[in-house]
Amino acid sequence: MTNNEELTLFRDMTIKALEAEVTPHYEAWDKEGIVPRDLWRTLGQAGMLCVDVPEAYGGCGVPFEYSVLVGAEMARMGFGALATNVMVHSDIVAPYVAHLGNEAQKQQWLPKMVSGDAVGAIAMTEPGAGSDLQAMRTSAVADGDFYVINGSKTFITNGQHADMVIVAAKTDPSAGARGISLFLVDTSLPGFSRGRNLDKIGQHCGDTSELFFEDLRVPRSALLGEEGQGFVYLMQELPRERLVIGALGAAAARGALDLTLKYVDERVVFGQKLKQLQNTRFRLAEMETDYRVNQAFIDQCIDQYSRGELDAATASMAKFSATEMQCRVADGCLQLFGGYGYTTEYPISRAFVDARVQRIYGGTSEVMKEVIARSLLGKG
Ligand SMILES: Cc1cc2nc3c(=O)[nH]c(=O)nc-3n(C[C@H](O)[C@H](O)[C@H](O)COP(=O)(O)OP(=O)(O)OC[C@H]3O[C@@H](n4cnc5c(N)ncnc54)[C@H](O)[C@@H]3O)c2cc1C
Incomplete structure (x- = not known):
């Protein structure tokens, strides 16, 4: 079997599993405001979590593109929140452990993350430190064989369900970026608590x-890794996070376009199908082009990442461009649904509201532009 055939087979299996385990329940979960904890184990059993983790730690050891595919299919099928949660677990947290962890840490966490017995989260953002991560105030003070962590984080994906959180904290508050370290925090420890699940x-x-x-x-x-190297590690790992957010954005746009192509073929206005109006035809032609150009760039970046050649600025371009496109397409598609697009009964409305945060988390579009500009012009 060729690599392409294997990937297609994996895509088909992923779609079938999502249709069986997620499609029938997703609307109810969206109303409840959270997915059930057990879903993680179901996804683990279906072989959808951390698939590129090496076999020695319970994963399938398949290439990166398989892992991206899982989140992308979720996004394409309209499960934006689930795609985000799984991306953080499989494509952000697991790679930190796999790339930076020692043998004991990898053995402790990776097999459980693959099976869904442990859910992973990463906590960088604080109320006073979002784009400006160096301003974080959470501290970790060495005390004998321990570190004592004090502080708070906000907007943490998987915060309610997490069994392990990678916490970024200052081990040397006077050292700026060089004073940040990362910790693999077991959430069953005393002193850890969760706030509410935020209304979004x-x-x-x-x-x-x-x-x-x-x-x-x-x-x-x-x-995790060496003390004081946390900021360096964050910068090393951010390209993958940004690329995957871009990949999810492109996939979600594909999903929105597919919904719309179907709708304009069914809806009748002024005695003809909506798809016969020139505006509809031109808008869909524009949006399909916008999507395809971005998807081609995302595919190129996935290749570059797999070869270890994706730089920070190019990853930022992928996130910036694909998520801005996702929002343009979601908005343009919703418009073609008219009033129905504004009702929660039609999934295009979910594509629209789910898209918006993609331009914010993982580094805002403005921060992406700053990273890109810096690579072109140096620091301003
Ligand atoms: C649903 C959701 C999930 C998230 N998940 C996680 C998670 O799992 N872990 C985690 O650590 N964080 C997470 N975040 C936090 C997210 O990464 C931050 O919200 C984001 O980095 C922006 O930080 P901020 O919200 O503090 O905005 P701010 O940094 O206060 O930005 C406010 C505005 O200023 C602009 N701005 C800031 N700096 C610059 C600059 N240098 N140049 C130009 N404009 C600038 C921004 O673009 C923005 O428009 C999540 C956020 C959301 C909403």
């Missing part, structure tokens, strides 16, 4: 929470 305008069943650390004692063995 979209991605309703997405798990997005505040987290609090009060004299949380973690063993020294929970330090």
